[in-house]
Amino acid sequence: MKSNRLINENSPYLLQHAHNPVDWYPWGEEALQKAKQDDKPIILSIGYSACHWCHVMERESFENEAIGKFMSDNFVCIKVDREERPDIDQIYMDAIHTMGLNGGWPLNVFLTPDGRPFYGGTYFPPQNWGNLIQQVAHAFKHNRKELEESAEGFKQALNESELEKYGLIHQNNNFSLRDLEIIYQTIEKKFDKEHGGVGNAPKFPMPSIYLFLLRYYHLTKNENALKQVELTLQSMAYGGIYDQIGGGFARYSVDGEWFAPHFEKMLYDNGQLVSLYAEAYSLTQKDLYKNVVYQTIAFVQRELMSEEFGFYSSLDADSEGVEGKFYVWTEKEFDEVFENEEDRELAKEYFNITAEGNWEHGYNILHINPQSLLVSSTTNKVREWKEKLFKAREPRIRPSLDDKILCSWNALMLKGLCDAYAAFGESEFLDLALKNAQFIQEKMTSGSRLFRNYKNGKATIPAYLEDYSLVIQAYISLYQVSFEEKWLYQANALAQYAIQHFYDHTEELFFYTDDSAEQLIARKKEIFDNVISSSNSIMASNLYFLGILLDNRAYKAMSETMLAKISPLLKKEVRYLANWACLYTYFLTPTxxxxxxxxxxxxxxxxxxxxxxxxxxxxxxxxxxxxxxxxxxxxxxxxxxxxxxxxxxxxxxxxxxxxxxxxxxxx
Structure with a gap:
């Protein structure tokens, strides 16, 4: 089978496209020079290994010989793994939003030969994609001037300061309980008080929101905040977004009830949710939260851990080309697991199994009705049922594993293990945390510098602020449960490096990329939370705690200044700034x-x-x-x-x- 240039890459996502009839290039100097030399527009296609619609578009369009030939003849085609290169993804996702289009993955953006974006979108059905690439090729040849003007406008918008864009010119150092109440009220209005979570479908876990609500409750004793956290955590734990048999969470729920997941399982979600459920347990002592933590860590150990104690990135949504096939059950498949008829009927009621299926094509997604009397009366039985179902599921063809190891995602799991050890005192959790930290130190660190990725014994991509901020955070946590001072000193060394190479002294925030990194068309700062909290908010929190632990007043002052710049936004929309709001609570009472x-x-x-x-x-x-x-x-x-x-x-x-x-x- 003929292969393209992606065959020499390490990324599982890029390797998935290595046999497409598209002349794909990886991102790099060769592709960018080729576009300039041949004066061709660029198709930049960004995705990730566990992405369902990325697979669909590949099957429908990128494996199509005619489409592949037209793309190769008229464009320089570049494939990017967004998880390896979040800097590239961030810029061109921002570009799509600037164009007034909806973002998502796969992300397909059309660029001028020098890398400026002028149009794009996400998933396109094959006929639409075929028509679009013909129209773009025609426009590039016959309406070049208009495209160039449009591209220049988007480039200028991408380089606009985040602070200027949101009117954050004057900072406000007056942090108050009164303003915290306003911040809380902006998010309380969006609570789903029936199913938990914030907003409507689709629903993402967004752990930083509930960590903020826990801190708000701790300060104010507002029962509504705690009630919403508990409703959300219970609904997720009982829903289809949680793997009721094997533990671990899927990336998001397509509905508002946490029922039907997008089935990919990501390390970053599970690391953060271990932290959240462990913290909620320390407040409430609810066994449900404890079970979720133990089962999720067991899942990560079993399915995402390397022999070197690094954690792999994700499991695919699909198996055998079908979304969710590994996880769902027909009634017949479910019945065959149970010999005892009474157990069978009870288990079907408990997991909501029906003859016609509760999902699509006659399949059932296992989920639990919290109102069922069975929930509180069948604990030991449920354990037996899960063991039988797990054993019956094991021979199925598994979703593919993205076996690259990412620095920041490992740090989230490392912190999750520290938080789980703090909540439960389970020595195995601390032992695993120390082994993972040692892995990061030995395989992904050079002095005070980090690498983003690790695969096949090599770390090749310089780290981003996300990596530095999350590793520092994890090491601060690891010190406070292990009391091994080397982790605190290494956190400080990484913070010093970040200040020297990422910090913008003019705006007093951190760039996402190192000052020695490849120069892209914009150098961005990340201030809004996504599925992972924003790297600037994490750095601000790190500086706050390092400032106390190391008696470094300059760190605390930097942290306060960063928060002060962002705080006016908190009163407008805290939903995507929840980690900043967590930091806000620390400034209200002495730590x-x-x-x-x-x-x-x-x-x-x-x-x-x-x-x-x-x-x-x-x-x-x-x-x-x-x-x-x-x-x-x-x-x-x-x-x-x-x-x-x-x-x-x-x-x-x-x-x-x-x-x-x-x-x-x-x-």
């Missing part, structure tokens, strides 16, 4: 500093971690340490002591976790 010194360090730390108190930092040593918060705070006469402080002012040391807790909540 509690907990220093533990002595042989009972881990026992005391675990007792404190298990209770919900988000606005805290914890440092600890078995003997002595040079960390600022531990100086002059040694154990006395083999007695472990806990110091509870605010703004470096400490209460009298105590010798039990309960006494420390009382001091923490007393102000």
């Amino acid at each position: 509690v500093e907990i220093a533990i010194s002595g042989e009972q360090l881990f026992s005391f730390a675990q007792q404190i971690h298990k209770r919900y108190f988000p606005n805290k930092v914890m440092v600890g040593t078995l003997h002595q340490s040079k960390l600022p918060l531990l100086e002059m705070r040694e154990a006395k006469q083999e007695k472990t002591l806990i110091y509870v402080c605010r703004n470096k002012t400490c209460l009298l040391p105590v010798s039990t976790a309960n006494e420390a807790w009382e001091q923490m909540v007393s102000n």
